[in-house]
Amino acid sequence: MVASSENPLEEKDLNAEFLPGENKDSTPHSPPNAEPSLEFTKQNSPESPPASQPVLDSIPETAELSKEPAVESNVEKEAKKKKPKLLNKFDQTIKSEINAAEKLRKKGKVEESLRAFEALVQKFPQSPRCRYGKAQAEDDLAEKMRSNEMLLKAVNTYREASELPDTPPDLIKATLKRRADRQQFLGRTRGSLATLEKLVQIFPEDISLKNNLGVAYLLLGDNKSAKRIYEEVLAGAPHDGFAKVHYGFILKSENKIAESIPYLREGLESGEPGTDDGRFYFHLGDALQRTGDKSAYDWYEVGHRRGHFASVWQRSLYNVPGLRAQPWWTVEETGYTDLVKALERNWLTIRDEALSVLDGSSGQFLPEDENLREKGDWGQFTLWQQGRKNPSACRSVPKTCAFLERYTEATSCKRGQIKFSVMQSGTHVWPHTGPTNCRLRMHLGLIIPPTGCRIRCTNQTKEWEEGKVLIFDDSFEHEVWQEAESFRLIFIVDVWHPELSQSQRQTLSPI
Template sequence: MRNLNLVKAKLKYTICSLEFTTEELPPATEPVPTSVSTPESVTETTEFTEEPLVESKEEKEAKKKKPKLLNKFDKIIKSEINAAEKLRKKGKIEESLRAFEALVQKFPQSPRCRYGKAQAEDDLAEKMRSNDMLLKAVTTYREVAELPDVPPDLIKATLKRRADRQQFLGRTRGSLATLERLVQIFPEDISIKNELGVAHLLLGDNKGAKRIYEEVLDRAPHDGFAKVHYGFILKSENKIAESIPYLREGLESGEPGTDDGRFYFHLGDALQRTGDKSVRRKPMTGMRLGIGEVTLPLYGKDLCITSQGFVLNPGGQLKRLDIQV
């Protein structure tokens, strides 16, 4: 009897040991989890935890870049401004204009309320196709910039839009004056100076534009927009060889405002006149020279680029340049 009890005790101990071992060890048929022991899992975990951090940094940067259009007083009446702005964004322009006009009457020193009124007038002018309404918007934009305590971002947005609308109305000299004022307020903003240079060119004042772009390139020697326009001016002065590097580097920069058929045409013409074959067998940035054509806008016509060179058509002067692939 005693021996039987001893055997039972040993058997019970063995079963317990087996159960304990079974719980501790993974089954032989199941693979060992890699999330703990492999370096790949560590990388995956790290990536998962870092993504939200990167996004949060981008969000912070976006918030920093967002223009600040409200001064201290406008922040107090922000809800009323937002209500009128919401109507404008929903396309209820007439209602939005009435709301902003009421706010301007109530808070005549509020730059944001008056800016909202100008935007509503601007939108309504587009809807009505009315130059008279657009002139009202241009006047209201000016009034915004003349108010006291206007945030810098709001001044910039206001005067840039005013210059654009003046240009649209054909008031190029007025647009030039507005841009000159912007340059005085924001002398470090290269983009505004570039726009001022274009305004001079539109008036036929190449000397004024040249001076502006020389100032830009002195401070920002790699600015593609300034380079391509400066090259264009040099070529108009018959300084063909000097214009080539500016036109070429400006086009190769790919910066906004450089990918224009006129600049490609002038570069090709300059290269042909100087006998420069450096672009032979080298596709130019922004176009594919070879079989077929690439069509670019040019003063309401088309600039067709073929493997034989440039052809201006329809109705334009035929001009073939010796640029081959």
């Protein structure tokens, strides 16, 4: 749904790009009769924070953020005073008939209301308000029937209402805003964008419309256009919190880390609708961490108190509530003993196949592309992603893939990957978290230098061993250092969180 001043995601850590402006409780919107394309529920917080949770020297004074904007523009104040004028002169003369049909709609008698508005449209085809009422009734009926076909009718009727002669400006605005919203709901992102562009052309002084247009550009991956829109908004309304957080996100996606911080921070401090989103807390904290500012954990704490994060440490956003949450796991705790034993028993075969690819000229190890490295060289070679096998990759390591086929807890994990990871000397991976609490991550050591390679998850640091498996929950903050004199090679196997039911594993959408 288009955010108001109020892809399927690939497997990416949360430091990678996201689609801002979507609200957790409604994102991503699917047609009424479809399953949501991605579960976006908040994980239940543990009854008490983990013992390893960082000690906070202080919480920002903004911790209890106001729900109201800190500063209201004159335009916004004026808009609150004015009641929308939805009737033109002619519609004033048939107001009683319109009200009768509208009363049916508000009472939930949607079919009767639609019949009444259809009769009014037939009787008064040039009435914008009657046409708008018909669109609203179709919209309500689509929700009741969970029908895309009916919703498409509403989308078309909204357009008709906006294009009739003598349609009041307030009605044009209401009609096209709802049309853009419903188009986005149906997945017609470009159509929604076109409607919003039209709205901004008609009402160039309406900041909220420009903010929504910026989100529409972001949803299409057009950050350049979104950036231009938010620069326009901030030039005229420098205190607009919604524009600030989105502009800050764009700057961060451009790796302008220090520049992004004041926009993200001031946007969150504004408390304006559309700013209280876990992803903005996440990216502000990440930016602060990368500049060495320990107040990052203060903001993570605020995000936790606001219900966006399970804890200061565990900051994944695509979660299933109530799953056991701990950073490190033993083999016995996972219940995946057979898989771990098989990995450790076959580690030399897995290593040799990986080395044959690494030593070749095929270029199958690709550079990490999520901007997680502070420095260094980190390559990955993926066999399974989102529960889908890569046949071409598996032809290069046939024995590894053949034995993995027996372990569906890994190969069917739609919220994970199976891949080789090679890291050269001098590499540091920023503290980061994975996107979901629905998986656990296994690391099998293949080539591990004697010293200099380590991984921290929360406040516990471990080292890999050749032929041994480490298991951790990557929804918790983790960080990697490779300070050895030679490369490090591991095999990464993501598995379903053991507490997920078979039904959940089948119905959860991919990440």
